[in-house]
Each structure stands twice: as structure tokens, then as C-alpha cells.
Amino acid sequence: MEKLKSGAAKLGLQLGEKELALFQTYYEELTDWNQRMNLTSITGYEAVQINHFLDSLTVLSAWEPSVGNPKPEVIDIGTGAGVPGIPLKIIFPEIRLALMDSTNKKTTFLNHLKQKLKMDDIKVITGRAEEVAHRSPYRERFDLVLTRALAPMATLVELTLPFCKIGGKVIAHKKGNIAQEIESAKKAINVLGGKLEEVKPVDLPEFPDHRYLVVVDKIAPTHEQYPRRSGMPVKKPII
Numbered sequence: 001m002e003k004l005k006s007g008a009a010k011l012g013l014q015l016g017e018k019e020l021a022l023f024q025t026y027y028e029e030l031t032d033w034n035q036r037m038n039l040t041s042i043t044g045y046e047a048v049q050i051n052h053f054l055d056s057l058t059v060l061s062a063w064e065p066s067v068g069n070p071k072p073e074v075i076d077i078g079t080g081a082g083v084p085g086i087p088l089k090i091i092f093p094e095i096r097l098a099l100m101d102s103t104n105k106k107t108t109f110l111n112h113l114k115q116k117l118k119m120d121d122i123k124v125i126t127g128r129a130e131e132v133a134h135r136s137p138y139r140e141r142f143d144l145v146l147t148r149a150l151a152p153m154a155t156l157v158e159l160t161l162p163f164c165k166i167g168g169k170v171i172a173h174k175k176g177n178i179a180q181e182i183e184s185a186k187k188a189i190n191v192l193g194g195k196l197e198e199v200k201p202v203d204l205p206e207f208p209d210h211r212y213l214v215v216v217d218k219i220a221p222t223h224e225q226y227p228r229r230s231g232m233p234v235k236k237p238i239i
């Protein structure tokens with residue numbers, strides 16, 4: 001886990017033996033299961049350390065649990081094989097983490113992985129954001145909503161902001177030329193009760209491909225009609 005260790009140090013994180021062992025277990029389980037089911041296309045030892053683990057941890061340049069709220073509620077929407085949620089949980093075991101994905105085979109893997117990592121308190125939810133966001137235990141409950149590679153920004157905010165409590169934030173991992181994408185999401189952000197807080201470039205030599213953390217604050221309640229029924233946020237984004 002040398003690549004991860006040195007990359008994390010650049011983020012100001014000194015990973016100890018315990019954390020590194022958990023990342024190693026995560027790597028082994030991911031690559032083992034990936035031989036039987038397609039969980040990720042990134043499988044090389046160094047590639048996983050950088051593109052899954054370190055990339056997930058960059059969220060810490062935009063967010064940290066605060067002293068006032070030592071056990072924040074965090075949800076990762078469209079988490080796939082557990083990123084970025086699980087790497088964050090390894091670093092901050094005190095967060096209360098929910099992982100959600102619509103694909104059953106992915107959540108089956110996550111239920112197995114949480115046993116292996118001895119993280120019984122992770123909640124794994126199989127479902128679509130369009131539907132789960134209307135259930136009261138999840139609606140406007142989370143301090144932090146994470147998402148990576150879920151959808152273009154206008155769709156993404158409809159699928160994530162309804163989970164966020166007022167005063168909380170959505171942080172989306174994005175890469176490439178995103179200015180236009182963000183511009184066309186401004187209406188959706190406003191309609192859903194959000195406010196674009198910052199677009200923070202990820203400044204690490206490991207990522208020469210222009211990665212950003214898009215931070216959206218939740219400032220007003222989301223109207224109950226959102227998210228619209230399954231498929232609509234993708235088919236007809238609010239633009």
C-alpha cells in the first residue's frame with residue numbers, strides 16, 4: 001500500500017498499520033470478487049490504490065468531521081464497489097456510513113466486505129436513489145452526501161440533494177472539463193434547495209487529469225416532488 005501511503009501523506013494523512021491493513025483487505029476482496037462479477041474495471045494493485053482509495057480520500061480536502069458533530073451521518077449514492085464511502089470510513093471509523101446502490105450484486109459484495117473489515121455499523125441499501133430518497137429514514141437526514149461517477153451534475157443533484165439535511169453538503173467527485181456541466185446544473189441546484197459552494201481542484205501529482213470536488217451546500221428543503229420517478233432525472237434533467 002506504498003502508493004496510497006505516500007499519496008495520503010500529501011493530503012496530510014499519516015496512515016497507520018491498522019488503516020493500511022484494512023485497505024489491503026479491501027483490495028484483496030475487491031479483486032477476488034471481481035474475478036466472478038464485474039465490480040470495477042480498475043484492478044491493478046497500484047491503480048486501485050490511486051484511482052479508488054486515494055481518489056476517495058481527496059474528499060478530505062473539502063470536508064472533515066467537525067468537533068461539534070463527531071459522528072456525522074454520511075451516505076454514498078451509487079457507491080458501486082464502495083467508493084468513495086469505504087475509504088473515508090477507514091480513516092474516520094466514527095462516521096455513520098450508509099452505502100447505496102441499485103445493483104444487487106454490488107450490495108452483495110458490500111455486505112460481504114463490511115464483515116471482512118469488521119465494520120458492522122455500515123448500512124448497505126439496495127435501491128434506486130429516486131425511490132429511497134422518499135423514505136423518511138433517509139430523506140434530509142445526512143450531513144454529507146458523497147457520490148462519484150453517478151451522473152452528469154444536473155441529474156446528480158436531483159439524486160443526492162434530497163438525502164442531505166439543511167446545513168449539510170453534497171460533495172461530488174468530477175473530472176475533466178466540467179465548467180459547462182456545472183453551469184447547466186445551476187437551475188437544478190437552486191430548485192432542489194442547494195447552493196454551489198465551491199469547485200475545488202484536486203492538486204496531487206497522482207491525478208494529472210483535472211479532478212475536482214464539487215461542493216453543494218443544502219440551504220433549503222427539497223420539494224417533495226423530487227426526485228422524480230425512476231429514470232426521469234436522467235432522461236429529463238432540470239436544466
Ligand code: SAH
Nearest residue numbers: 078079080083101102103127128129148149
Ligand atoms: N461510485 C463508484 C461507482 C460508480 S458507477 C465509483 O466511483 O467507482 C455508478 C453506480 O451507480 C453503479 O454501481 C450503478 O449501479 C449505480 N447507480 C446508477 N444509477 C443509480 C440510481 N438511480 N440509484 C442508485 N444507484 C445508481
